[in-house]
Amino acid sequence: MKAATATAIKPPADFAVEKIRADFPALHQKVHGRPLVYLDNAASAQKPQAVIDAISDYYRRDHANVHRGVHTLSQRATDAYEGAREKVRAWINAASSCECIYVSGATEGVNLVAQAYARPRLKSGDEIVATISEHHSNIVPWQMVCEQTGAVLRAIPVQDNGELDLRAAAELIGGRTRIVAFGHISNALGTVNPVAELTAMARAAGAVTVVDGAQAMPHLRVDVRALDCDFYTFSGHKMYGPTGSGILYGKEALLDSMAPYRGGGEMIKSVSFAGTVYHDLPHKFEAGTPFIAGAVGLGATVDYLGGIGMEQVAAHESAVLDYALARAADTPGLTVIGRPRQRAAILSFTMDGVHPHDIGTVLDHEGVAVRTGHHCAQPLMQRFGIAATARASFGMYNTRAEVDALFAAVGKVREMF
C-alpha cells in the first residue's frame, strides 16, 4: 500500500480489540474458506457471549410471565424485565424509567409516536418535517399519518458532502411544523446530524422532536436529556443486543398525554364493559406479554457496553474509519459517497463499472460481509443520483487488518470486472 496518510493513523493503544473480539463467538468462523470479516454492523451487529448467556440463563432459570403471578419465577422475570428497563434508563440518562417504553425496535418506536402522538393531534395544514436521508422507517409512518390527518410531510435536503442543509432546515421548520423527525446518524452515509441544533429549531417553532437513534447507540453514548429531544428511539440489535428489542424514550409529560395505541392485557388497571382504565406509564404502551428475554438481553447489552466504555469504542472506531477512508482514497475508481465532517464508522461507496450487487457477491467470496443496495434510504440514493451503494459499517470489534481484507477483496472485484 502506498498511502503515507493511511499508515500514519494508529488506533488508540489502550483499546484491547482482540480481547473484545474474543467476546463475540460469531466472529470466529470461516466463510467460503476465509476468516469472516463482518462489516455489516449497521444492518445488525453480532452479539457478545454475555448477552447470549443472559438470554439463555433467563430461559433456563427465571422465565415466567411478568406482572402477573405471585409465584417466585414470575417475580424473578418481572425483576429482570424491570431491572433491564432501569439499566437502559441509566444508560441514556432518562429522568425516569417510566419514560422508557419497550418496543420491538426503532421501527415500532416511530410508528408508536406517529399513531399515538401525531395522529390524534395533527390536522390538515400541519406539517411534519423529516430529512431526505431518513431510513424508510422514519418516512413511511409519517406518510401514513399525513394520509390519515391531511398533514404534509416535508424533507430537509442534504448537501453534496452528506451533511444536512441547515439553512434549508431553518426555512422549512416554522409555524406550521408540528413534528421534526430525523436520524441521529444516517445509516447510509454515516453522517452524524446536529441533534441539538435541530432540536432548538423545532423548539423555537413549537414542534416536537422525534430522533431515530438506531445508528447512534452502537457508536456513541447518548444522553437524552442533554440532547433535549422529546422522543428518542432505537433498536437493541444494532447495539450488539437481541433482535426484536428496543426502546422508545419520551418525555413523561408527552407520553402521559398520549392514549395507548394498542389494547390488551398488561396495559390496563381495570376492564369492564362500561369502560376501561389504562395502566400508568410505561405499561400503558406495552399491551400483551412482552419480549421479556429481549429486554433482559438489552439490559445485558448495556452492562457490556458500560464495561467497555463508549468513549473507547468511539476512539477505536474512528481510527479504523480514518484508515478505511485513507485506503479508499488510494483506490482508483472507488468513490466514497458523502464527506461529512462528523461521521460514524459507516462507509458507503461505489466502483466505476461495477454494480454494488456484484461487489457484494465477490466480497462475500473473500469472507467480507458488506451490505449492498439502497439501505432503505431511497430518497437519499436518488439525491445522489445512484440506485445503490456498497456499505462497509464497522463495529467495536473490527480491526485495521480487516480494513486491509476489505480492500484486498475490492482489488479482487477490480481484477474480475
Add this chain to the structure above:
Amino acid sequence: MSHLRELYQEVIFDHNRNPHNFGKLPNPDRTVHGHNPLCGDQLTLYLQVDADGAIRDIAFDGHGCAISVASASIMTDLVKGASAAEALLWFDKFHAMVTGGGDGGGGEGMEKLAVLGGVRQYPMRVKCATLPWHTLQAALRGGGATVSTE
C-alpha cells in the same frame, strides 16, 4: 472461487460490458418497466409486437448488476422473432433452471441461457437474473406498465 467463476462466466462479463439490444426502440408497441425493490435495479423493455403476438423487435435500457444486464442481453437476443408462447415457455424453463438446477428441460435456445445457470448457487441473486423475464412476461400478457420482483 469455483462457484464464483461459475456465476461470473466470461460470457456474462462480455454481455455486461457490451449489452445487446441496449437502448430504446423508436416506436414501441409496448413499454414495460421492471423493478427489483430489493436492490433498486431498474429495467425498461421496449417491444414491437406483430398482430399475431410475435416479438418483431425488442430492446432494453436501465441499470442493474452484471447478472441482470447479461440476462436481459441474452433474453432479448433469444426472443427476438419468437412468438409470445415460445418466449413464455423459455421463461418457464429458465426459471426452473435458476431455481432448481439442471437445464430446465433443455430444448432449443436453452444452451444460450445455460451461462446463467450458476445463479442457482446464489438464492439472493436469482431475482437479478429473472427480472428481465418477469418484465417480458408482463409485456406479453399485457399486464401493468410496471412489474416488481417482490
